[in-house]
Structure formats: structure tokens, C-alpha cells
Amino acid sequence: MPELPEVETVRRTLAPAVGGRISSVWTSGMGLHMARKPPAARLRKLVGATITAVRRHGKYLLLDTDHAMSLLIHLGMTGRVRIQAKAEPRASHTHVVLGLGERELRFSDARRFGQFDVVVRGQEREHPALALLGPDALDDALDAGALLATARTKRTTLKAFVLDQSVMAGVGNIYASEALWRAKLRPTTRTHKLTAVTAKRLAAAIREVLERALDNGGTTLSDFVDADGTAGENADYLWVYGRSGEPCLRCKTPIKRSVLQGRATFYCPTCQTP
DNA sequence: CCGGAGACCTGATAGC
DNA sequence: TGCTATCAGGTCTCCG
Numbered sequence: 001m002p003e004l005p006e007v008e009t010v011r012r013t014l015a016p017a018v019g020g021r022i023s024s025v026w027t028s029g030m031g032l033h034m035a036r037k038p039p040a041a042r043l044r045k046l047v048g049a050t051i052t053a054v055r056r057h058g059k060y061l062l063l064d065t066d067h068a069m070s071l072l073i074h075l076g077m078t079g080r081v082r083i084q085a086k087a088e089p090r091a092s093h094t095h096v097v098l099g100l101g102e103r104e105l106r107f108s109d110a111r112r113f114g115q116f117d118v119v120v121r122g123q124e125r126e127h128p129a130l131a132l133l134g135p136d137a138l139d140d141a142l143d144a145g146a147l148l149a150t151a152r153t154k155r156t157t158l159k160a161f162v163l164d165q166s167v168m169a170g171v172g173n174i175y176a177s178e179a180l181w182r183a184k185l186r187p188t189t190r191t192h193k194l195t196a197v198t199a200k201r202l203a204a205a206i207r208e209v210l211e212r213a214l215d216n217g218g219t220t221l222s223d224f225v226d227a228d229g230t231a232g233e234n235a236d237y238l239w240v241y242g243r244s245g246e247p248c249l250r251c252k253t254p255i256k257r258s259v260l261q262g263r264a265t266f267y268c269p270t271c272q273t274p
Numbered sequence: 275c276c277g278g279a280g281a282c283c284t285g286a287t288a289g290c
Numbered sequence: 291t292g293c294t295a296t297c298a299g300g301t302c303t304c305c306g
Contacts, residue, residue, distance in 0.1 A: 002299060002300085003299060003300095006299075031282095033282080033300085033301070033302090034282080034301085034302070035282080059299095059300080074300080074301090075299090075300090076283095076299090076300055076301080077283090077284095077298065077299055077300055078283090078284075078285085078298090078299085093284080109283095110283080110284050110285065111282085111283045111284050111285085111298090111300095112282080112283055112284080113282070113283070113300055113301075114300090115301095129301095154275085154276095155275070155276070156275085156276065156277085157276095157277090160276085160277080165300095165301085172299055172300070173298095173299060173300080174299060175299095219299075220299095221298075221299065222285090222286075222298075222299090223285095223298090223299075224299075241299095260277090261277065261278070261279095262277095262278070262279070262280090263300095264297090264298090
């Protein structure tokens with residue numbers, strides 16, 4: 001579910017957690033991504049800590065505390081972070097609950113591909129999940145020039161390139177197809193074919209696609225909701241993702257679906273030139 | 275270095 | 291109704 005716009009939407013709706021003091025910690029004991037369990041003992045040391053900020057890098061959330069430790073959260077495919085009243089029933093597949101006054105911060109994840117960990121503030125980069133991340137996809141530094149310079153060091157496809165979290169952090173399978181359609185570039189085109197002109201188009205398209213999705217509160221295909229439980233509207237505005245057989249919104253050619261690296265890929269065979 | 279396939283999980287949906 | 295197969299926003303690892 002969650003790519004940069006969805007995670008950023010969660011980050012923004014987590015604002016009420018800032019200033020909250022962690023009064024209790026509960027974990028389900030079940031393993032998440034790579035069978036890693038949320039570290040119960042380290043989490044319990046955060047009882048008494050106050051959440052001071054909620055940050056995001058790519059698809060990762062970082063909740064800073066005044067105990068020099070931060071919570072690291074990744075939503076995987078079906079992860080949710082909710083702020084709910086203590087009296088609200090817990091969702092199924094709830095794996096972490098932090099008491100925050102009258103409310104609770106709850107992490108649930110049906111498929112358990114998500115991550116919930118603790119990192120030392122200032123040493124985030126030493127966490128294996130964050131060590132290799134490239135600049136955030138909405139970082140101003142990621143302009144056409146930077147994109148082109150990185151692309152020239154690779155021989156991969158454009159689809160794999162924009163999905164590579166070490167190139168840029170935050171683009172996932174939906175927005176990869178969307179951005180390449182917007183930039184009129186074929187997903188299978190090799191990165192070293194990028195030019196100053198097409199790199200500029202791609203950089204602009206990535207930014208546009210992500211910001212537009214963010215304006216719409218993210219894309220909800222089935223699972224995604226923000227910290228308030230609200231679904232996103234962006235599924236109504238997708239240009240190609242999930243639209244195979246339907247007419248291209250630019251040229252009316254039926255949209256094609258193919259599989260690249262095991263992931264569904266959508267493109268217009270006419271106006272996305274190879 | 276790169277792509278493909280499979281692994282990790284559960285739930286929704288389609289088809290018989 | 292119930293069974294089976296397929297698919298899903300992500301990441302990681304093995305293999306050729």
C-alpha cells in the first residue's frame with residue numbers, strides 16, 4: 001500500500017502524537033519483516049519518554065523522543081499506524097501499542113511485511129534499513145542533473161531505476177508506472193539512454209506524481225488509511241496503474257500491463273516511447 | 275551489475 | 291456454499 005505519499009500522509013496525521021508521553025508499551029511478540037520482532041525490552045525503556053517530532057525518509061517514519069532514541073516504522077504492504085482512544089477496540093493483527101495519555105498509538109499489519117524498531121538518535125544511518133537509502137524522492141537535491149548523473153552509472157531499466165531505494169527513496173510500484181507515463185518514457189528503456197531532456201521530464205514527473213497523490217491524501221487500493229483512519233482519494237486519479245485495456249488518457253491507445261521484476265507494470269505502448 | 279524467481283505473510287476476489 | 295488459484299502498495303536473498 002504505502003509509498004511516499006501514503007507514508008507522508010500518515011506522518012502529517014501523526015502530528016497529535018507529538019508532545020505525547022509514552023506511558024505504556026505492549027507488543028504482540030510476533031515477527032515482522034525478516035522475522036524481526038519489535039524489540040520489546042528496548043521499547044519498554046521508552047516509557048516516560050515524550051515524542052518530540054515525526055519525520056519521514058522515503059517510506060520510513062521516524063518518531064523522535066526526548067530519550068535520544070527514535071522509533072523506526074515501515075508499513076510494508078499492509079501496515080497501519082493509528083492514533084485511537086484507549087476504549088476503541090484494537091484492530092486485528094495489532095503488533096505494537098504505545099500508551100499516550102488518553103490515547104494509544106497502534107501499529108497493525110496483517111501481512112507482517114512491516115518494520116517497527118528502535119534506533120539511536122543521530123545513528124539512524126547505521127540501521128540496515130536506512131543505511132543504503134538514497135535521497136528522499138521529494139528532496140530538492142534530487143533534480144534532473146542528479147538523476148542523470150546517477151542514471152549514467154547504471155545499466156538497468158527506468159522502472160527498476162526509479163524503484164531502487166538507494167537511487168531515491170519513496171517511489172513504489174504504483175508511482176513508478178505513473179511517473180514514467182507522465183514523463184512519456186517506456187519502463188523498459190535503459191537508464192543510460194536518458195538525456196538532459198528526458199531526465200528533466202522524469203524528475204519533474206516524479207515530483208508531480210508524488211505531490212499530486214499527496215494532495216489527494218494518498219492512494220487507497222484496499223488497505224491504506226492515515227493515522228485517523230481516513231482512506232486516500234488518489235486511486236480515482238491514477239493515469240495508468242490498474243488500467244490495462246482502458247484508453248490512454250493522452251492518446252486513447254489501450255494501456256498495456258506487463259511484468260517487470262515480478263511487479264505489474266502499466267504503460268501506453270504509443271506515447272511512452274522506447 | 276542485472277534480472278528472474280522465490281521467500282516472507284494474510285486476505286480479498288474470481289472462477290468452478 | 292466451499293474449494294482452489296491468483297493477486298496485492300515491499301524488501302531481501304539466492305542463482306545464473
